[in-house]
Amino acid sequence: MWVKVIKVHELGGPEVLSWEEVEIGDPKEGEIRIKNKAGVNYVDIYYRTGLHRAPLPFIPGKEAVGVVSAVGPGVTSFKVGDVVSYADNPMGSYAEEQIIPASVAIPIPPAIDYKTAASVLLKGMTAYVLVRQAFKVQRGHTVLVHAAAAGVGSLLCQWANALGATVIGTVSTEEKVGQATQDGCRHVIVYTKEDFVTRVAEITSGEGVHVVYDAVGKDTFQVQTRPSYSVSLFSFLDGVFLWNLKSTMNYQLCFT
Template sequence: MWVKAIRVHELGDPKVLSWEEVEIGEPNEGEIRIKNKAIGVNYVDIYYRTGLHRAPLPFIPGKEAVGVVSAVGPGVTSFKVGDVVGYADNPMGSYAEEQIIPASVAIPIPPAIDYKTAASVLLKGMTAYVLVRQAFKVQRGHTVLVHAAAGGVGSLLCQWANALGATVIGTVSTEEKAAQATQDGCQHVIVYTMEDFVTRVTEITSGLGVHVVYDAVGKDTFKGSLACLMPRGCMISYGQSSGSRPDPVRLSDLAPKSLILGRPGLMHYTTNRNELLLAASEVFASVMAGVLQVRANHVYLLSEAARAHTDLEARRTSGSIVLVPDSQWL
């Protein structure tokens, strides 16, 4: 069967996102086909489009979607046609009207959570879960610094850390985003385009520093983030929107304060189906309990993926970005 999809034939700016027809077959052993209803956009999609992360050309980008099962392959007993499922992280290829994925990575979506909300929170929410509950376990009394606090993951990180009893400091680029970060649980918000975040963190913490920094920006903030940490503090890097070359830190830079540096990836915390479903259940439970307010602030047609990428790279967005297949647009 033929479906419409976004495909990348060469690496480069958003113009390389080509809207075209692609052929997909029937699901094989252990696979299901899903008709996508909502597709999550994540910064990692830009990394693949530009070549920072590698994928064989041509490829369909996207690592998150929610949809309805349209066919099941031989041996699949856990899902049936009509089930609502989502997936996050792997495999790549969600920028399509329909796609085939292994049944082992499909996650049942609770009826109380709609398509757009689920596609906004599944990958980002499980990432936030790993960051605050696994890679560094945030506890009451901790002080945390979250860069890009109004972004898709950043917004969830601030809410979750606040709910766990931490004092949350967030950095944002505009006063408008500062207002959102405050709503998301930041007790202190720093507009880094107007003031130096290291100086402000020092003032806020009376020179003590923070227990943990969550940094998705990369080289532009890396050394400043280390300077914000208290002795034995933890630096969690989970992205590099400002670039990753050259390496922003030497191992010896950690020694003066006995700092810990981590670069966790969701795939290493969801290595089996039990871990995957546990992470997803934590996210869905937090959404349904009101701990996490999901901000699907920007919705585009799938055919407008290039515009979505342009806006994301230009930092014109906050919260989550969702693509809706043109045939599903209401």
């Protein structure tokens, strides 16, 4: 069968995304075919621009929700018509239909709509690892979230707030302050207009925070945690790693 896909034949900006048809077959042993509703993530840009490598040509997309349209031999966990989601691997969700291993599919409850399921699984798993594994946020902690109005940042703020932490969020523009506040930030700092290091010191009476979640990188990376606490660095939006790690010897760094 033939399906429409978005394909990348050369690295570059959005103009390299090509809308075309490809032929896909039936699922093999242990595989299922799903009709995709693709999630869009910043990591897709990394692959399109070449910051992350993938053999050319490739179909981008690391996340989708869809209806199972066919099952391969040996698959007993799903049937045609089931609604499933997956995130991370295999890449290729920018396609009307896609074949994936049944082992990576997650059943989606009827109460969760397609748009929600397609947009939060990858970001939600990232947020889970950050607040429950990289550093276990607890009531009484003070948490600093950079890019607080972004996809993962928004979930981090909501989750940390629900766990009883005091959340400080940084955003790049005034327009994002309302979103960060709505997501649970008690304090919001526009880091392009004020020195967030000074503001964090003021908010915490000079003690610093228990954990910093930084997805931005060179524009925001300065250690604001209490000694022996944690800085979690993930998915740098600028793709640049420029600091001297010797300056962070008294801190716990977690790269995700």
